[in-house]
Amino acid sequence: MQLICPVCGQELKQADRSFVCPNRHSFDMARQGYVNLLTVQQKHSLTPGDTREQVLSRRTFLEAGFYAPIADKLVETAKKYGVSGEILDIGCGEGWYSARLADALNLPLTGLDISKEAVRCAAAKYKAHRWLCATAAHIPAADGSAGLITSLFALTLPEEFRRVLAEDGLYFQVLAAEDHLLGLKGIIYDELHHKEKDTVPELPGFIRMESIPIRFSFTVEGEQIRNLFSMTPHVFRIGKAGAARLAKTEHLEDTASCMLNVFRRS
Numbered sequence: 001m002q003l004i005c006p007v008c009g010q011e012l013k014q015a016d017r018s019f020v021c022p023n024r025h026s027f028d029m030a031r032q033g034y035v036n037l038l039t040v041q042q043k044h045s046l047t048p049g050d051t052r053e054q055v056l057s058r059r060t061f062l063e064a065g066f067y068a069p070i071a072d073k074l075v076e077t078a079k080k081y082g083v084s085g086e087i088l089d090i091g092c093g094e095g096w097y098s099a100r101l102a103d104a105l106n107l108p109l110t111g112l113d114i115s116k117e118a119v120r121c122a123a124a125k126y127k128a129h130r131w132l133c134a135t136a137a138h139i140p141a142a143d144g145s146a147g148l149i150t151s152l153f154a155l156t157l158p159e160e161f162r163r164v165l166a167e168d169g170l171y172f173q174v175l176a177a178e179d180h181l182l183g184l185k186g187i188i189y190d191e192l193h194h195k196e197k198d199t200v201p202e203l204p205g206f207i208r209m210e211s212i213p214i215r216f217s218f219t220v221e222g223e224q225i226r227n228l229f230s231m232t233p234h235v236f237r238i239g240k241a242g243a244a245r246l247a248k249t250e251h252l253e254d255t256a257s258c259m260l261n262v263f264r265r266s
């Protein structure tokens with residue numbers, strides 16, 4: 001995938017462990033193997049995105065295989081559509097899903113996340129792939145350079161995704177459904193409010209080809225319950241009573257429920 005300079009938009013060329021544009025903006029590869037292409041102007045906080053603690057919890061939980069049905073469905077769907085070219089995973093986190101997908105399809109992968117901790121963790125483990133610290137709002141990749149863009153439980157920015165997607169490329173979006181992790185929610189909230197969630201959105205510039213529901217039950221014990229919780233947006237919303245209940249929970253039977261939307265460019 002042709003990378004572009006986050007400052008001036010010109011092509012970046014790799015020279016050893018640096019990426020340099022014709023205007024001499026230069027970006028070094030970190031010791032762990034990722035490249036930081038997030039400019040100070042693009043940062044809205046000192047340490048944007050997921051924290052190290054969230055990243056490590058996600059890694060421990062995902063590596064235990066609880067969410068393998070989601071990864072399997074991604075692989076199956078990519079094969080069904082005959083995905084080709086390069087994969088770009090937006091909000092890739094610590095890389096578990098996208099590395100599995102790229103390896104199963106034998107395609108090159110670039111993972112992008114605004115969290116330095118996330119791409120550091122991804123790069124340290126999945127060395128065959130490329131990992132970028134960057135923002136989805138300004139993807140440092142040339143127009144039409146991705147055969148498949150994925151965004152799994154992460155953000156969607158249609159205009160920018162469309163720019164980077166090849167004309168015959170696909171966009172896979174995974175969204176949590178309303179009944180996702182109801183067991184966990186039942187522990188951390190005093191009351192469950194019904195919240196309408198649009199899991200089959202229309203995206204400007206895209207045609208939705210298919211929406212594939214993914215639903216499965218699983219059992220989690222001990223610390224993995226806390227790891228699961230740390231992966232969710234509920235970490236920002238939990239109250240004192242909920243936190244106390246969660247700390248005491250040693251056994252959880254729950255159901256994951258999400259939607260895999262397949263889009264192509266219109």
Ligand SMILES: C[S@@+](CC[C@H](N)C(=O)[O-])C[C@H]1O[C@@H](n2cnc3c(N)ncnc32)[C@H](O)[C@@H]1O
Pocket residue numbers: 048049050058090091092093094097112113114115118134135136137151152153154155231
């Ligand atoms: C809920 S996590 C999902 C991570 C991974 N896709 C997974 O499912 O394991 C959302 C991710 O989006 C990243 N993120 C948030 N805002 C972002 C942005 N503007 N650009 C790129 N990544 C962003 C966070 O750092 C976090 O890693």
Ligand SMILES: [Zn+2]
Pocket residue numbers: 005006007008009010021022023024025
């Ligand atoms: Zn430049």
